[in-house]
Amino acid sequence: MDFNDSTSEAEFRGQVRTWLDTHAKGFMSPNDDADVDTFIAKAKAWQAKKAREGYAAIRWPKAEGGLDGTPMQEVIFQDEESRHDVPVGPFVTIGTQLAVPTLRTHGTPEQIEQFTQPTLRGELLWCQLFSEPSAGSDLANVRTRAVKDGDDWVINGQKVWTSWAHVADWGILLARTDPEATKHKGLTFFVVDMRSVGVEVRPIQQVSGVSEFNEVFLTDLRIPDRYRVGAVGDGWKCAMTTLMNERVNVGGESQALPNVLELIERAQDRSTGASLDRFKMAQLLTQEMGLRYFRFRLLTSLSKGETPGPIAAMSKLVYANTLQELSAMALDVTGLPGLQAEGDKFQHGYEWAAALRIAGGTDEILRNQIAERVLGMPGEIRVDKNIPFSQCR
Ligand SMILES: Cc1cc2nc3c(=O)[nH]c(=O)nc-3n(C[C@H](O)[C@H](O)[C@H](O)COP(=O)(O)OP(=O)(O)OC[C@H]3O[C@@H](n4cnc5c(N)ncnc54)[C@H](O)[C@@H]3O)c2cc1C
Incomplete structure (x- = not known):
């Protein structure tokens, strides 16, 4: 190291x-x-x-x-x-880090030509139309239907948690083209012009007062076949390319997020009478230092041209939990009014940590991934893997 x-x-x-x-x-x-x-x-x-x-x-x-x-x-x-x-933030990186790399791997030369450079220059923003009310962790459960009609596909269904759909020009969409195929085989990947007739974006109001996510209703939306990405039925393969890019995230420790020493400083500054649990602080500091050195290890392997692989999941799992505990302690120290100061790091951390524990793989899904792919433990029982999707309950 x-x-x-x-x-x-x-x-x-x-x-x-x-x-x-x-x-x-x-x-x-x-x-x-x-x-x-x-x-x-x-x-x-x-x-x-x-x-x-x-x-x-x-x-x-x-x-x-x-x-x-x-x-x-x-x-x-x-x-x-x-x-x-x-x-x-994601309003740009969904395009540059998820959509474009997927198109460069599976798209036609015309798709690559049309979307790559304008996205890179920030002229086109994207959203990711994957999750649905019954397809999140179990993404292959997607129910949005795509039915071929002449040279078009007709799409009907609902997506949810679609970050930044309200500002996006284009979306990457996972839809079911063959309900008689097994769950993972009947899916196809498309790009969608978000200004098309049949796309309705409904913002979801968050606890912070802002709206970053949306429900997206797709009703008789027509997508020309030239905007299908990869072969019919290869949607899962394309989606995996997108998700691999989402999960390989060993980027910078954001300066916008708080750390243990800042919390101690804040506690000393205040005369609230609130005291910090010293054992808890020592534990959080240990986690924070562990994360820092784990990150160095990932960076060293990147620097040597290696790909970190599923072990990188540990970083997000521990980081999101540490951030949530730390921010909750800040709430104890400063009280609610203290946290509500505009742009407060701990307030941002408190709101963001809960989302981070879900986005890009929930805690439980990451633990499953670590158990199966890092520790080599037996896989989860997946009873619906080899039957037609139409027979899945
Ligand atoms: C900040 C944020 C941004 C997002 N942006 C987008 C976006 O732009 N586009 C998009 O498509 N989606 C987006 N999502 C959705 C996200 O991908 C899903 O929320 C996530 O995959 C979890 O799915 P779910 O919410 O349906 O929860 P579920 O999958 O229903 O999970 C519910 C609970 O059950 C647990 N669980 C599920 N399966 C298992 C299992 N096999 N073993 C053990 N426990 C399990 C989960 O861990 C969780 O605690 C975003 C989410 C967040 C929080």
Whole structure:
């Protein structure tokens, strides 16, 4: 394990810092996040800036807008970028990190041509139309139907938890084309123009007052066959490419999230009389340090050109739980009014941790993954795997 940047990594970090100092400082003005349209316009502008320098797709060939870089350089960029107040998040990365890599693996040359560069430049935003009321952890349970009609597919069904669908131009959609095939075999992958007739986006109001997720109702939506991705029935294979990209996340520890030492400082600052449980703080600090060194280990393997694989799931599992406990302790220390200060790190942590324990694989699903794929324990019993989907209950 080597905690230091190699000579070339240090050189790249220096180059990134200089660029960010010039372009990221002062990029956001005070009211830029006050309404969603202004915020999204800023996010698109920031993405376009990165694309011009090759920072939007560091690992891609230079001829395609990248830097011919390494996964480690990508992590260095994320690390340095997270130190600045710039608009990055799923509204952009669903396109750049999920949709486009899936299209580049399974799409036609025309699809790759139409979507890659505009997405990289932030001109097209995407959403992920996978989850449904009865298909989340068990994603292969998707019930949204796609029926061929001439050169089109006619889609009917409902999606839920679709992040940023209200600002998306395009969506990646998983739908069932053959209910008589087994659960995983009867699915097909499409791209959807979110402004089509038959797409209705209904925002879900969150406890924080904002709306980042949506229900999406698809009613007699027509998708031309040229927007089918991969072969009919190969939707699961395409979706796995998307999910692998979602789960390989060993990126920067966000500077926007709190840590144990900050909580101790906050407790000392306040005269609330609330005291911190010293054993609990020691335990959280141990978890935090464990995560930090685990992350170094993942980075070292990336730096050597290896792929971390299913072991990376441990990082998200422990991190989300640590963040939730830590933020809950901050609530005890400051009381509710203290947490409600605008932009408070602990408030953000408290709200975000609950979502993080579900998104990209719930705690239980990650534990299953670790048990089966890291520890080699017997697989869960899956009784519906080899029967037609129409017979699944
Ligand atoms: C912040 C956030 C953003 C999201 N964005 C999107 C998006 O843009 N697009 C999209 O398609 N989806 C999105 N989702 C949905 C997300 O993928 C699902 O919420 C997730 O897969 C869990 O599915 P579910 O909510 O249906 O819960 P369920 O799968 O119904 O799970 C309910 C409970 O049962 C447990 N459970 C389920 N199966 C097992 C099992 N086999 N063994 C043990 N326990 C089990 C789960 O761990 C959980 O505690 C988002 C979710 C969040 C929180």
